[in-house]
Amino acid sequence: MPYHTFKCSECIPERKKHAVVKGEDEDLTSCLPLGYLKTIPGTISERGCAFCGAKHVIGTPMKDVIHLCHGPVGCTYDTWQTKRYISDNDNFQFKYTFASDMKEKHIVFGAENLLKQNIIEAFKAFPEIKRMTIYQTCASALIGDDIDAVAKEVMDTMPDVDIFVCNSPGFAGPSQSGGHHLINIAWINQKVGTFEPKITSDYVINYVGEYNIQGDQEVMVDYFKRMGIQVLSTFTGNGSYDELRGMHLAQLNVLECARSAEYICNELRKRYGTPRLDIDGFGFKPLSESLLKVGLFFGLEKEAQAIIDEETARWKPELDWYARRLKGVKVCLWPGGSKLWHWAHVIHEEMGVDVVSLYTKFGHQGDMEKGIARCEAGALAIDDPNELEGIEAMKKLKPDVIFTGVRPGEVAKKLRVQYINAHAYHNGPYKGFEGWVRFARDIYNAVYSPIHQLSGLDISKNEIDTDKGFMTRQMISDVKIDKEAAIVSGERQYTGDYDCVSKLRDKKYPKIEKQSLSIE
Amino acid sequence: MDDIIQEQVEQLVDYIMKWCLWQFNSRAWDREDQNEGILMKTMQILCDEPVERETPSDKCYWVEAVILARDFKDNYPWLSKMEKNEIKILMKGLKEQIDYLTITGSLNKELTNPVY
Numbered sequence: 001m002p003y004h005t006f007k008c009s010e011c012i013p014e015r016k017k018h019a020v021v022k023g024e025d026e027d028l029t030s031c032l033p034l035g036y037l038k039t040i041p042g043t044i045s046e047r048g049c050a051f052c053g054a055k056h057v058i059g060t061p062m063k064d065v066i067h068l069c070h071g072p073v074g075c076t077y078d079t080w081q082t083k084r085y086i087s088d089n090d091n092f093q094f095k096y097t098f099a100s101d102m103k104e105k106h107i108v109f110g111a112e113n114l115l116k117q118n119i120i121e122a123f124k125a126f127p128e129i130k131r132m133t134i135y136q137t138c139a140s141a142l143i144g145d146d147i148d149a150v151a152k153e154v155m156d157t158m159p160d161v162d163i164f165v166c167n168s169p170g171f172a173g174p175s176q177s178g179g180h181h182l183i184n185i186a187w188i189n190q191k192v193g194t195f196e197p198k199i200t201s202d203y204v205i206n207y208v209g210e211y212n213i214q215g216d217q218e219v220m221v222d223y224f225k226r227m228g229i230q231v232l233s234t235f236t237g238n239g240s241y242d243e244l245r246g247m248h249l250a251q252l253n254v255l256e257c258a259r260s261a262e263y264i265c266n267e268l269r270k271r272y273g274t275p276r277l278d279i280d281g282f283g284f285k286p287l288s289e290s291l292l293k294v295g296l297f298f299g300l301e302k303e304a305q306a307i308i309d310e311e312t313a314r315w316k317p318e319l320d321w322y323a324r325r326l327k328g329v330k331v332c333l334w335p336g337g338s339k340l341w342h343w344a345h346v347i348h349e350e351m352g353v354d355v356v357s358l359y360t361k362f363g364h365q366g367d368m369e370k371g372i373a374r375c376e377a378g379a380l381a382i383d384d385p386n387e388l389e390g391i392e393a394m395k396k397l398k399p400d401v402i403f404t405g406v407r408p409g410e411v412a413k414k415l416r417v418q419y420i421n422a423h424a425y426h427n428g429p430y431k432g433f434e435g436w437v438r439f440a441r442d443i444y445n446a447v448y449s450p451i452h453q454l455s456g457l458d459i460s461k462n463e464i465d466t467d468k469g470f471m472t473r474q475m476i477s478d479v480k481i482d483k484e485a486a487i488v489s490g491e492r493q494y495t496g497d498y499d500c501v502s503k504l505r506d507k508k509y510p511k512i513e514k515q516s517l518s519i520e
Numbered sequence: 521m522d523d524i525i526q527e528q529v530e531q532l533v534d535y536i537m538k539w540c541l542w543q544f545n546s547r548a549w550d551r552e553d554q555n556e557g558i559l560m561k562t563m564q565i566l567c568d569e570p571v572e573r574e575t576p577s578d579k580c581y582w583v584e585a586v587i588l589a590r591d592f593k594d595n596y597p598w599l600s601k602m603e604k605n606e607i608k609i610l611m612k613g614l615k616e617q618i619d620y621l622t623i624t625g626s627l628n629k630e631l632t633n634p635v636y
Contacts, residue, residue: 029625275576373537
């Protein structure tokens with residue numbers, strides 16, 4: 001096994017099996033780190049907790065819901081707005097956050113009465129919202145507050161409201177991934193099958209594991225609607241509480257982030273016989289094949305192909321402009337979970353960047369299998385890294401840019417390594433054909449930022465030319481490219497709108513009549 | 521399996537591992553079903569044989585198989601020159617290798633977990 005030992009972690013021998021280098025002749029039977037295990041004492045993990053995984057990742061992107069934490073106010077505050085999961089209802093779930101604000105006296109005397117008061121107060125403050133999710137925290141779990149009983153009591157006295165309870169305290173798993181699992185199972189156990197949304201198409205899907213980061217979901221739903229498909233529910237970005245209660249009525253579950261939401265797909269398959277189709281919404285080829293797969297399932301391949309042709313013709317010349325300038329850029333692909341495999345191959349194939357390392361904070365071995373299978377030889381793969389390991393890897397690998405979260409991103413900046421926010425994006429959406437160009441533009445802007453170049457100069461030591469203006473990005477990037485070839489092929493920079501999502505909300509779509517399967 | 525077929529199997533394995541996700545469902549029994557369902561139907565499509573797609577799960581396998589068969593044909597021109605019996609031998613070798621990489625030889629300790 002090609003394990004990699006970090007010098008900074010030599011004093012923590014258990015870390016040895018959590019990092020591997022993919023060699024030329026390695027495959028998954030010889031090259032896979034351990035994963036989804038308890039963080040080893042002595043290593044400072046970058047992971048979140050199971051409460052955060054349940055609430056922040058999966059619960060709160062639901063849009064028409066009061067999301068209430070039963071715990072100290074910090075649990076709510078620190079999981080609020082850290083991801084840009086926008087919605088088409090004026091971002092209700094994003095603008096407000098709710099907490100029962102437990103204090104020491106509640107720990108001593110119990111906080112069920114406090115919770116009940118808070119639930120009623122919140123519903124009264126927002127009378128147009130009739131749905132609520134409540135999240136247990138470490139504090140309320142340890143004192144044994146019966147949140148389910150309180151919720152039932154309120155629902156008995158307020159029959160027009162519906163409440164979902166998620167018992168996933170911070171300690172309920174080695175990372176946020178434990179919370180993903182718990183809320184998936186809690187939702188199907190408590191809510192699926194309790195409401196029947198209106199079916200408006202012959203072709204009905206649930207779009208699962210999609211969180212509408214900067215509009216990802218709305219871009220993808222636009223494609224599905226153009227194909228004549230009804231997206232009955234989205235689990236959970238821009239998703240409606242009641243539509244998600246009707247997940248059992250869909251004909252197909254289209255799964256994007258298997259790491260966070262395969263559980264509910266698997267349960268829907270087992271309990272209701274709804275099949276699961278995994279897709280990739282990132283990158284021209286994976287997205288095209290994903291749309292074709294969904295189209296084939298319903299006999300809508302022509303509709304899917306029409307979208308692919310139109311979008312490719314519109315956006316491919318812009319992707320190519322950036323790809324020509326990104327070739328050979330060294331990337332550390334260090335996201336939380338699924339993007340390590342969503343992106344590992346396609347940023348190399350379609351943008352020309354080289355993935356020199358990939359890591360996952362909370363992924364399981366299955367995620368690493370996908371990531372290692374997709375990345376090129378030589379990449380350093382790390383499970384649950386600590387900050388010192390990240391620094392050591394950056395110094396050794398000398399990447400041009402890191403795709404990661406805000407906290408490790410700030411560490412990278414201090415080493416003069418640029419970073420792109422892989423969780424919440426910089427200028428997303430990144431899904432969809434246009435989104436993929438926006439991602440390429442963000443990488444380009446990061447790598448060739450004139451400010452970044454200037455930040456490497458020390459005015460107390462370096463000679464600074466005073467007779468020259470600042471370099472622009474293109475002056476820096478175009479040194480290494482054949483400009484004539486780019487002009488001949490019609491390549492150009494991104495020409496889309498600053499906001500490419502809001503306009504989708506008023507779009508009208510044709511109804512597509514059912515047809516027989518036509519493709520072999 | 522001769523060296524040429526072995527080399528061809530490796531090319532197809534590399535393609536699947538890079539571009540597909542269906543072989544990586546989280547449990548061994550699920551991977552067995554996926555590998556069998558999709559690769560069997562891919563073989564049937566490549567050999568112009570009828571493909572079962574009545575049940576929802578069969579339909580999903582068929583969808584994946586249609587895309588995979590197209591990609592194989594587009595990327596590996598030697599495939600269209602093969603006889604049907606050769607394709608069957610090739611696909612049998614491919615199935616064995618994918619099963620080995622994702623199930624029998626896998627280092628993933630979650631594969632045998634009895635619950636999801």
